Amino acid sequence: MFFGRNLNSITCKGLALIVIALFLRVVLLPSFSGYGGIDKNNLDLIHSRSLSLDSDNGIRIEKFLEVPQIVWGLNNQKIAFARACLTARMLNRTLLMPSLSASLFYKEIDRLQPISFDKVFQFERFNALCNGFVQLGHYSDLRNRTGVYELQKGSGRKWTVERDLDQLKEFGEDSFNGYEVIRIVGKNPFLWHDHWPVKDYARVFECLVLVDEIAKEADKVVSKIREVGKEMRSKTQSAQSGVDLDSSLLQPVPYVAVHMRMEIDWMIHCKKLEQRLNVSEICSSKQEIMERVGNIVGLKSPVVVYLAVADSLLEDSSIVTGWKEGLLPVEKKKLSVDGIYKKYPYLIQSAIDYEVCSKADVFVGNSFSTFSSLIALERTQKMIRMGVTSSCGVDVRWPSYAYNILGESNGPHKWMANMSDSSLKAISYGSNIISC
Template identity: 65%
Template sequence: MDSRNSTPSRFFGRYWDSLACKCVIFVMIVLVFRAFCLPSYSGYGGTGQTKLFTFINQSPASITKQVQGEKVKFLEVPQIVWGLNNQKIAFARACLTARMLNRTLLMPNLSASLFYKEVELLKPISFEKVFQFDRFNSHCKGFVQLGRYGEVSNGTDIMELQKGSGRRWTIEKDLDQLRMFNKHPLDQYEIIRIVGKNPFLWRDHWPVKDYAKVFQCLLLVEEISREADKVVTRIKEIGLEERRKAHSPQNDLNLSLEQGPYVAVHMRIEKDWMIHCKKLEQRLSTKQICSSKEQIMQRVGNILRLKAKIPIVVYLAVADDLLEDNSVVSGWNEGLLPYEKKRLGVLDIYKKHPYLIQSAIDYEVCLRADMFVGNSFSTFSSLIVLDRTQKMIAMGITELCGMDVRWPSYAYNIGDESGGPHPWATNMSDLSLQAISYGTNNISCS
């Protein structure tokens, strides 16, 4: 009797310390832990093993949010198209839409080419090829965030949002639609995918300062910044040479590259622009949109504070391939030294890049200029002035339109009483980006 009862004890005592027994017990513990602690990973249309693998491969930020019980949700938008600055506005509008829906914007594709009507000719380019992804999230932390598709845990948990269009689709209807997608049950989807038109043409619901916040987080990648450095350096070198010629030899040694100031003029005289602006003038019953080459040169030459700086390089930011008139460097006032890409000797820097990158380089060159002159109906010019206005505000400047402004800007399509271009600054208290998106002759400075 005692012998029979002691058999199990002897069995476990003999084999308890064996490796096989330990492995069996470990597997049992794992199975019990999975059954009680990881039930949520089998409820999204896949096996528990698959979802556990996806969870492990997510970014640390996403893992932290899910551990804390917060489901990471995303907004997906169509490929962003048109010119550089229209794309920047479209991107900002997509960011602000994601912010309103309490979502992370999945990093969208930009477009390297300008063929926005022939969709099949569009060349997508990654956001990261133009702007710094990590720096964007760092600068805009707590405001808006970008996410990667690798962070999505369930690629089928999608709800499509069809953007309305046409005259009947009002701002109020668009806002109501967004509010609806921010409520239960639509807000439970991991991805809301917006389908329809380009984000640049979405309804606008946000003030200028919100757009400006997004723009401040957009930093060009180092490669593009270095290309812009080369162009700016070349401009300053030429300006410095001319200033040395105009000064006495005693002052030559005191001049440095930083003392080679330049003016940037965004000359909108390309054939496509002239067709567009003339139609726009007819529709709006105004004569303050189109400007000829002669009018631009005359008004720039009449800038009072410019006359004290001559000789000075005037960099002409113009789309060379679309020009019908090759004489843009002829006819300028004495002391104004006009240079476009070819004459400057930097055409090769631009030609090796697609259109979008070329525009980004030109934008940076204009932004850094001591003085900028553009067209108030141009998105390119408008966003440069917005950036320059932000610079002045950051420097504590309150008078944005005075004679001694550090980063002065002008609109050559609107004349002032002296025959020069009108001073221009962005009204940061505007409640929408309507003026900057579609052009205006209301340029803040009175």
């Protein structure tokens, strides 16, 4: 009896020690991430301590950063804007609302048509979503317009990433706090050196919400695509016996969006890029795109395939012919929505197409296209918010594919943005190394 009580006492003490040890391990020791997929710690959207702010202090609203006009295509402008935001964050300053470019001129700078940021994206919504991370300000917020210091961005091969980072750190020191505005002069922010991980850019991109007018135009295009899909489903099912048409037609009609890069200037660019990088997975012919989209594993047909193509290809009727049976290809002209696009300048047209592609049930693009890469990044973020850390080999809600890379069953390769990348290089300039 005595021995039994002693044994129970020893057992209880042992269990108590184990519990205490486990508690101390959890509290005091760092956790270790597993292998495979995406490390959840890497999904934390808090900046690395070396380039971040003290989160308790937030962004200063009385000190500002001014940047040059943001130019080029929509995708380049979004990246340039995010880079400007992250630069302002590093300097602990509010970014003065920059001017975007409505037109697309790569060399003729004097022909660029400026457009205010808040004509494209919601200003207040941006600040609300990015509160505490980055901050936008109006020029009307300035108190002393004479308190400006001009920071000349370096250029050329000698202006290394390290020198650029040292310069930014210098201008973040207390000695420059006397200036209300630091104005960066020189090249377009897209061309600035990159010092931030993908997750920080993704955080900024999440805060970019289109103004209602543009968002409604994109919704009209999406509704038209789904309407065509509903008609196609109705015709298909009416020919089948034993199908409950009413319940089927009430369900959302999915669609596939394909960002087809086939225009002449792209083909010239990608051929040169293949030669320079000594790779063969950049350019894709129309035939290759059609075949790979048709071979997507698990894709249910019939289904509408929206082709996001350059205006120069709209007159080429061959882009909607030759597709696999069960796939109904449409583009803005065939949908009779080209009038929506024609009302707006290039930047807004791209923003509408971007929204249509990002909302697609399945997206297929080119991993060397910045436009496609940003959409894949946004869709990756959506999955992460839903708790999905890897789409590889899994049936997920927002799948993306790269048609320029061969995947399963001769289809396009599954594509998920690498959120642990230390820079945005792969997205800015393209890569054939994708997470899946």
